[in-house]
Amino acid sequence: MEAVMQFAHYRYLCEHMFELNAAGVVKQHYGKMEVEKLSPLILAYIGDAYFHLFVRTRMLFFEQNKVRVLNDFSAKIVSAVYQAEAYRQIEKQLTESEKNLFHRAYSAKSHAPRAASVADYHTSTGFEAVLGYLYLTGNKIRLQEICEKSFQSIIKTIHNEHTDN
Template identity: 55%
Template sequence: MNFSHFQRLVRMMFEPDGTGGILQHYDHLTASDVRQLNPLVLAYVGDAYFHLFVRTRLLSYEQAKVQALHAFSAQIVSAKWQHKAYLGIESMLTDDEKAIYRRARNAKSHAPRSSTVAEYHSSTGFEALLGSLYLRDEDKRLYEIAEASFEVISKAMMQEIQAKSQA
């Protein structure tokens, strides 16, 4: 982002409302508003949600070692594991949810070196699905999918650890 774009965002974010406060531009979006958003924006929101969900979930196992929590949560939210999570929950998704996933999966973006291109695009779709549910205030469904995903990832990680220990 260049400096002029940053300045424009700051002016929009802190626009006075005429009463000494700041003008609020954000209300929760309708389902049709969410459908109009760039799928990478949905993934941006979904990524933040899943990070927070995983970090909170990990607190039931560890509360003292922040570096261990960070390292473990970073691994769980990686493209590799989010791809596996999507494969594990796909059968529980509605056609609309699958459509959101596909739209984001097919969005033009650049994969990092830490995952395959397919895993990266799949994780983008997964995150967009979470982001769309969050922005539409579908909290119950969002939690259901995030929890199921966490369980898929946990089981897959355990299987991988067991396979490595037997080798």
Template identity: 50%
Template sequence: MKFSQFKLLVDMMFTPDEQGGIKKCYDGVDVRQMHPLVLAYIGDAFFHLFVRTRLLSYEQAKVHALHAFSAQIVSAVWQHKAYLGIEPM
């Protein structure tokens, strides 16, 4: 990502609203009208949080290894492998 794109996103994230809070551009959007890639992005974030929580129940000292392993599990390749494993069910 170019720095200009990064700066634009940061500026948009912290734009104040009329009440002094943070402006929400997509508040009240119908989920059924959202682009599938946006839904996949949200799903990956939720799945990543789930995986990290599960891994922390087994190991807490090796954070770098946990990060690398959780990123691998959440990857599209591993999600595809998991899907193939449960597809027959």
């Protein structure tokens, strides 16, 4: 029954999301974006997209020819498992408001994929929500700082895993 309701909602969105106004321009349904009122899962949705782009761009300093290598490596880096590890490495450096947002997102009801433990998935969701919040509020310096520290942490973890074998 839930799948039928989701499909109906999806169909409704497809039919109404991109309505045109009298001038033929796509109508916005909200006059402004109140970031503080967005759900933590929406913030995580944006943070996930930002971190993907950050990692893909950062990877260009290591490889500039092989798209498959870039795709495979970036997918590994942005996985819930490695994001959770990165969060644990930078947690002490977060502000109280960042930690509070993390905990709200961590506790939000969502479904973990099979590729990660439930704890890692919720941790990565919290991590992504912090990034999404920073992005949407325009705090680009802090966003860069957290992403770079996280990237470095993940790369070191991957390096250690491969040198230990």
